Amino acid sequence: MRVLRLGLVLTSATSLCLLLASAGVSAHHAFAAEFDANQPITLRGTVVKVEWINPHSWIHIDVKGEDGKVDRWMIEGGNPTVLLRRGLTRESLPAGTEIVVAGYRAKGNPFRANGRDVTLADGRKLFMGSSGTGAPVDGRDPSEKKQ
Amino acid sequence: MRARVKGLLATLALAAAAALFVALVLGPTVGEGQTSTYRAPRLPGTQSPNFNGVWQAFTTANWDLLDHSAQPGPYPQLVGAWGVQPEGRGIVEGNEIPYKPAALAKRKANFDGRLKIDPQNLHDSGDLEAKCYLPGVPRAMYSPYPFQIVQSRDEILMAFEFASAHRIVHMKDHRQAPVPSWMGWSNGHWEGDTLVVDVTSQNGNSWFDRAGNFASETLHVVERYTATGPDHLLYEATLEDPATFTRPWRISFPLYRRMERNIELSEMKCVDFVEEYLYGTLRKKTAR
Amino acid sequence: MRYGALAVALAGIVAVFSWPARPFAAQAPTAARSGGSGTTRTAWGDPDLQGKWQTVETATPMERPKEFANREVLTDQEVTARVDAFMKRNQAADDADADIAFPEIKKLAPEHEKGIRGQEYNRFWVDAGPTRVRRWSRTSLVIDPPDGRLPPFTPEAIKRIEAREAVRYQRGEADSWEDRNQNERCLQTVFVRVNAVERSILQAPGYVAINVLALNTNEPVIVPLDNRTRPSAAARRWLGVSRGRWDGTTLVIETTNINGKQDGGPILPTRTPYQRFLGPGDTVRITERFKRVDAETIEYTYTVEDPKTYVRPYTVMRPLTKADDNLLMPENACHEGNYGIVGQLSAARADEAYALNASRAEQAGRQSQLQEMKRRTEEWVRAHPQQR
Numbered sequence: 144m145r146v147l148r149l150g151l152v153l154t155s156a157t158s159l160c161l162l163l164a165s166a167g168v169s170a171h172h173a174f175a176a177e178f179d180a181n182q183p184i185t186l187r188g189t190v191v192k193v194e195w196i197n198p199h200s201w202i203h204i205d206v207k208g209e210d211g212k213v214d215r216w217m218i219e220g221g222n223p224t225v226l227l228r229r230g231l232t233r234e235s236l237p238a239g240t241e242i243v244v245a246g247y248r249a250k251g252n253p254f255r256a257n258g259r260d261v262t263l264a265d266g267r268k269l270f271m272g273s274s275g276t277g278a279p280v281d282g283r284d285p286s287e288k289k290q
Numbered sequence: 291m292r293a294r295v296k297g298l299l300a301t302l303a304l305a306a307a308a309a310l311f312v313a314l315v316l317g318p319t320v321g322e323g324q325t326s327t328y329r330a331p332r333l334p335g336t337q338s339p340n341f342n343g344v345w346q347a348f349t350t351a352n353w354d355l356l357d358h359s360a361q362p363g364p365y366p367q368l369v370g371a372w373g374v375q376p377e378g379r380g381i382v383e384g385n386e387i388p389y390k391p392a393a394l395a396k397r398k399a400n401f402d403g404r405l406k407i408d409p410q411n412l413h414d415s416g417d418l419e420a421k422c423y424l425p426g427v428p429r430a431m432y433s434p435y436p437f438q439i440v441q442s443r444d445e446i447l448m449a450f451e452f453a454s455a456h457r458i459v460h461m462k463d464h465r466q467a468p469v470p471s472w473m474g475w476s477n478g479h480w481e482g483d484t485l486v487v488d489v490t491s492q493n494g495n496s497w498f499d500r501a502g503n504f505a506s507e508t509l510h511v512v513e514r515y516t517a518t519g520p521d522h523l524l525y526e527a528t529l530e531d532p533a534t535f536t537r538p539w540r541i542s543f544p545l546y547r548r549m550e551r552n553i554e555l556s557e558m559k560c561v562d563f564v565e566e567y568l569y570g571t572l573r574k575k576t577a578r
Numbered sequence: 579m580r581y582g583a584l585a586v587a588l589a590g591i592v593a594v595f596s597w598p599a600r601p602f603a604a605q606a607p608t609a610a611r612s613g614g615s616g617t618t619r620t621a622w623g624d625p626d627l628q629g630k631w632q633t634v635e636t637a638t639p640m641e642r643p644k645e646f647a648n649r650e651v652l653t654d655q656e657v658t659a660r661v662d663a664f665m666k667r668n669q670a671a672d673d674a675d676a677d678i679a680f681p682e683i684k685k686l687a688p689e690h691e692k693g694i695r696g697q698e699y700n701r702f703w704v705d706a707g708p709t710r711v712r713r714w715s716r717t718s719l720v721i722d723p724p725d726g727r728l729p730p731f732t733p734e735a736i737k738r739i740e741a742r743e744a745v746r747y748q749r750g751e752a753d754s755w756e757d758r759n760q761n762e763r764c765l766q767t768v769f770v771r772v773n774a775v776e777r778s779i780l781q782a783p784g785y786v787a788i789n790v791l792a793l794n795t796n797e798p799v800i801v802p803l804d805n806r807t808r809p810s811a812a813a814r815r816w817l818g819v820s821r822g823r824w825d826g827t828t829l830v831i832e833t834t835n836i837n838g839k840q841d842g843g844p845i846l847p848t849r850t851p852y853q854r855f856l857g858p859g860d861t862v863r864i865t866e867r868f869k870r871v872d873a874e875t876i877e878y879t880y881t882v883e884d885p886k887t888y889v890r891p892y893t894v895m896r897p898l899t900k901a902d903d904n905l906l907m908p909e910n911a912c913h914e915g916n917y918g919i920v921g922q923l924s925a926a927r928a929d930e931a932y933a934l935n936a937s938r939a940e941q942a943g944r945q946s947q948l949q950e951m952k953r954r955t956e957e958w959v960r961a962h963p964q965q966r
Binding site: 438442463561577 | 844920
Binding site: 173174176177178179194195196197198199201217219220221222223224225226227228247249250251252255257258259260261268269 | 698699700702703704751752761762793794849906908910911912914915917918920921922923924925926927928929
């Protein structure tokens with residue numbers, strides 16, 4: 144059969160988009176099945192641990208209330224394969240880091256929320272560019288084939 | 291001169307015969323810490339022994355790593371003798387796991403809650419096997435299901451039947467794991483004909499058996515795989531975790547090649563078998 | 579599924595890198611018709627396909643758009659137009675906070691999601707980095723039937739689907755875990771296998787092992803090459819039983835013994851596209867071909883045949899490109915980390931409790947009036963004993 148040639152490719156980052164696209168059925172569509180768009184929330188807490196699991200990572204944080212009581216919250220993050228390929232490691236969000244989470248509450252569990260925005264206590268954005276900690280390696284896709 | 295040569299030759303012959311006797315009759319002894327004298331065929335294109343095949347351990351360690359009696363299983367009034375825990379000798383050298391006192395208390399708590407499920411805290415209690423979770427290392431090695439080794443020079447794949455778990459032993463790319471995982475990160479190298487694998491970065495959730503024996507996320511396992519015959523591997527592992535144990539400890543047992551013609555791994559995907567177990571309390575009361 | 583629309587929500591800065599595609603008509607003499615180009619051999623003589631392979635993004639739809647009718651390939655200009663359209667859909671605002679690049683998605687969102695649709699996750703969570711789209715001139719991923727579209731379902735399949743839709747109609751979206759789709763339950767199907775995003779191929783004498791990476795999957799499929807017998811249909815699997823052989827230097831894998839749960843159990847799950855429907859599974863055969871055309875490229879196809887589901891077989895082509903050997907393929911512990919399904923079930927129960935409590939709160943408001951009515955009735959009964 145005729146072989147249809149492909150234009151040469153430079154990097155292999157493309158497949159992750161396919162991965163996430165194929166996940167579309169469970170990612171964005173399922174958001175409303177779990178979280179409440181009418182209950183935005185902002186939390187300030189200390190990282191206890193990060194679970195690098197699929198399809199979402201989860202950040203466990205301790206949040207101290209006004210009464211001094213500490214509650215353990217779980218914050219839903221992004222796809223770990225995406226994060227790991229961008230160079231994030233366990234050092235990117237170590238235990239003890241103070242973070243501010245803005246997201247939406249879960250409908251079925253009082254101590255869970257989606258983490259739309261995660262910033263450090265001093266306001267620096269997490270995971271975004273060189274201004275944040277745990278920034279992806281600038282200018283290099285770790286999955287890029289070495290030339 | 292001829293007599294001396296004859297004498298020398300006779301002595302050499304006797305020595306050779308003696309050595310042969312030792313090798314054949316006393317044999318390569320299989321046991322803890324003993325070196326095997328069996329030389330496995332080489333993996334084509336390499337100088338390393340060929341461990342390809344389907345293997346399985348036949349111990350009762352999955353129930354309990356230490357010596358244990360026979361016991362009724364859970365809910366015998368429902369399932370009778372199915373699920374009975376058999377008696378067995380442990381696989382731990384010295385039959386003792388050197389827990390620190392706090393860890394010993396956690397082990398007991400594990401045991402007491404081994405079939406307890408709280409869907410809002412799924413990782414806090416319950417034996418992993420019952421939840422159909424990945425077993426971790428070393429439990430995967432003595433899980434009562436076969437596993438297959440697909441060995442190439444730079445990577446050795448171990449595929450486990452239970453829950454489709456797998457490990458990749460990196461023979462060349464010995465980087466550190468970026469994050470913890472359920473099956474950990476395995477870096478391997480050869481020491482003579484023994485495969486030595488260094489396992490780190492497990493996530494601390496795994497148990498060693500159904501009895502609640504466990505370690506934390508700083509568990510470090512060093513495994514040794516040695517062929518002791520064409521159809522047997524000796525598996526030895528040293529486990530250390532200063533957060534949980536007062537000293538390193540060792541386990542060992544043989545791995546048997548599954549000899550059935552056309553043996554292949556079956557599929558044991560148990561996720562949809564345990565959904566009721568895990569989430570049953572969250573189902574709508576009037577629904578199926 | 580809405581491929582492009584979903585990609586919008588996900589891509590970061592998007593750029594096109596491509597070399598001019600070698601013209602389809604002018605095949606270089608080294609075209610791998612004999613499969614020899616770039617194929618080395620293992621030490622035991624099998625063609626060597628080892629390494630990490632990624633499924634390439636080509637902006638090609640699964641089924642041929644109607645405007646291309648019976649055309650298999652596009653002109654260079656049409657390829658450019660297609661790639662440009664894809665890039666435009668994926669173009670995001672430079673400011674990662676803006677998150678306003680999803681007007682289409684927001685327009686189509688149901689009422690209760692309108693406020694946030696497209697803004698649930700900040701871009702850093704889903705930004706997979708620059709998307710390189712490879713130019714590819716096929717009009718569709720489906721290459722057979724010749725019209726580039728999936729074949730019709732059999733009448734039997736239509737009946738089965740309608741019966742399952744009837745069950746679906748009676749249920750809420752999260753009455754049970756069985757109402758959620760296979761992705762959300764962390765179940766693997768053969769479609770996950772053939773639509774793998776990445777594969778790591780390992781070979782040993784007599785075997786090929788393919789680690790399949792997709793969203794909720796990273797697991798090995800070990801394929802024996804010795805043509806051994808299969809178990810009977812009494813033994814069936816989520817990913818089937820596979821047997822492989824070499825056709826020249828092309829790896830051919832045939833998979834049967836597939837279970838009947840590929841499109842859900844007795845309950846049709848929500849959000850399961852019709853493309854994922856397979857019948858009871860006992861007559862399904864999936865044939866994969868890995869044809870190495872050069873050192874960097876595998877022409878991968880899969881053929882689905884099931885006389886109980888489709889009137890004829892169909893074949894899909896997805897080119898694969900070689901990735902760096904150091905590519906990290908992280909563990910995929912989907913079930914172990916399935917907080918999502920707990921969240922979905924809990925949310926549905928919370929919604930039901932909310933509705934029940936609202937009704938009861940309204941009811942409670944009437945109780946003191948009811949007590950007063952009862953008191954008056956008892957008073958009248960006492961006053962009129964002979965009229966009871």
